[in-house]
Each structure stands twice: as structure tokens, then as C-alpha cells.
Amino acid sequence: MGKNGLLIVISGPSGAGKGTICKSWLEKHPEAVLSISVTTRPPRPNERDGVNYFFKSREEFERMIAENDFLEYAEVYGNYYGTPRRFVQSQLLSGKDVILEIDIQGALKVKERFEEGVFIFIIPPTMEELRRRIVKRGTEDPETILKRFRSAYEELNFIKRYNYVVVNDKVEEAVKKIEAIIIAEKCRVDRNKELHLILQGGAQHDLSNIEFTDEKSGQ
Numbered sequence: 489m490g491k492n493g494l495l496i497v498i499s500g501p502s503g504a505g506k507g508t509i510c511k512s513w514l515e516k517h518p519e520a521v522l523s524i525s526v527t528t529r530p531p532r533p534n535e536r537d538g539v540n541y542f543f544k545s546r547e548e549f550e551r552m553i554a555e556n557d558f559l560e561y562a563e564v565y566g567n568y569y570g571t572p573r574r575f576v577q578s579q580l581l582s583g584k585d586v587i588l589e590i591d592i593q594g595a596l597k598v599k600e601r602f603e604e605g606v607f608i609f610i611i612p613p614t615m616e617e618l619r620r621r622i623v624k625r626g627t628e629d630p631e632t633i634l635k636r637f638r639s640a641y642e643e644l645n646f647i648k649r650y651n652y653v654v655v656n657d658k659v660e661e662a663v664k665k666i667e668a669i670i671i672a673e674k675c676r677v678d679r680n681k682e683l684h685l686i687l688q689g690g691a692q693h694d695l696s697n698i699e700f701t702d703e704k705s706g707q
């Protein structure tokens with residue numbers, strides 16, 4: 489049986505740049521997949537159903553909750569957001585790495601059910617920069633901007649529940665750090681289930697006849 493993929497959870501306050509980082513990382517790693525979330529938030533002008541999100545009514549979302557369709561879901565700024573469970577599970581089983589770009593409540597729920605995931609917290613270089621990014625996005629009304637900024641402060645307290653923190657100063661640098669994290673995670677002994685086969689193979693050899701020479705002296 490092949491190896492399962494890695495579940496990579498990218499999370500952090502809104503405006504930290506999770507979306508940009510994920511997009512850039514996925515361009516470099518087309519072998520991985522992004523889980524497209526379901527939301528009750530109305531689409532923004534540039535967003536398309538099935539591409540950015542699956543846009544659903546509250547009733548449809550609640551029916552999906554009742555049918556256990558979500559790996560996790562959360563209410564964020566008055567709207568529901570959820571990760572489709574079956575899609576994520578089937579991709580992981582087929583050996584693909586799956587990336588989730590979700591809020592902090594959602595990430596912590598995934599961690600409870602899926603401890604072996606890799607949990608990465610993205611933070612902006614400064615809080616002032618975070619405020620600037622939220623305002624610059626310009627897609628939200630002033631009240632929502634303020635709500636997002638306030639909760640960003642509170643959310644920073646959850647960093648310690650994550651495995652890694654990446655400061656998003658320059659996107660390319662942040663992407664490089666995520667690549668390094670993933671490579672290191674894949675080398676972890678506890679993720680390498682076939683390691684015991686290699687080691688068992690080694691133990692079957694009779695090492696007593698092998699002559700060890702000192703490479704430097706040649707003796």
C-alpha cells in the first residue's frame with residue numbers, strides 16, 4: 489500500500505497573507521491539492537463558485553453539517569465556513585498532500601481529529617502591516633474590517649498550539665520556509681513506516697564477513 493499524503497494546515501489571522509502564500513506554494517507544487525471550502529459568505533466580485541469556494545445557503549450548509557460532510561466547520565464573522573471531509577480523506581489516501589487554508593478555530597478542530605497533520609501559523613511582520621492589508625483588500629465594510637483586526641489580536645494567543653510559525657514579510661521567503669517545513673516533516677522517522685523494512689533487510693545480512701577498511705589510510 490502506498491504512503492498517505494500529508495495534511496498541511498495553513499492558518500492565522502485574516503490579512504496575514506495565507507491565501508497569497510498558498511497560491512504561490514501550489515503553483516510550485518502542482519502535485520498537491522488545495523481543499524476548496526464551503527461557505528455561506530456571498531461571493532466577492534472576482535470569486536467563482538467551485539474555484540474559490542463552494543457558495544451555499546445557510547440551510548444547505550446546515551444540512552451538510554447534519555450529514556457529517558465536514559472535517560471541521562466554523563462560524564467566522566457571521567458566516568459558516570467548512571472543509572469537505574470526503575474530499576480531503578480520499579486525496580490523502582491516494583497519496584496526495586492536501587493543503588487547508590482555514591481560520592484558527594477550524595485548525596484547532598482539525599488538530600483534535602488529525603494530530604499527524606502539519607499546523608503552520610502565518611503572521612504578518614507587524615500589526616500595523618496587518619491593518620494595512622485588511623484595509624487595502626477593500627472588499628469589506630469598515631465594521632467588518634474592525635472586527636477582523638480585533639480578532640487578529642486575540643488569535644495570536646493560539647500560536648503555541650501550532651507546530652510552526654512563518655512570518656510573512658516577503659511571500660517568496662515564506663513559501664521557501666513552508667517548503668523546508670514540509671521536506672523536514674516527510675523525513676521524520678515516525679512518518680516513515682517502510683523504514684522498518686529497510687532496517688529488517690539490513691539485519692538479515694551477515695556482517696561478520698565484511699572487511700571494514702579505513703578509507704583514509706586504505707587499510
Ligand code: 5GP
Nearest residue numbers: 502525561562564569570571589590591594
Ligand atoms: P474570507 O471570507 O476572507 O475568504 O475568509 C475568512 C476566514 O475564513 C479566513 O481566515 C479563511 O482562512 C477562513 N476559512 C476559509 N475556509 C475555511 C474553512 O473551510 N474552515 C474554516 N474554519 N475557516 C475557513
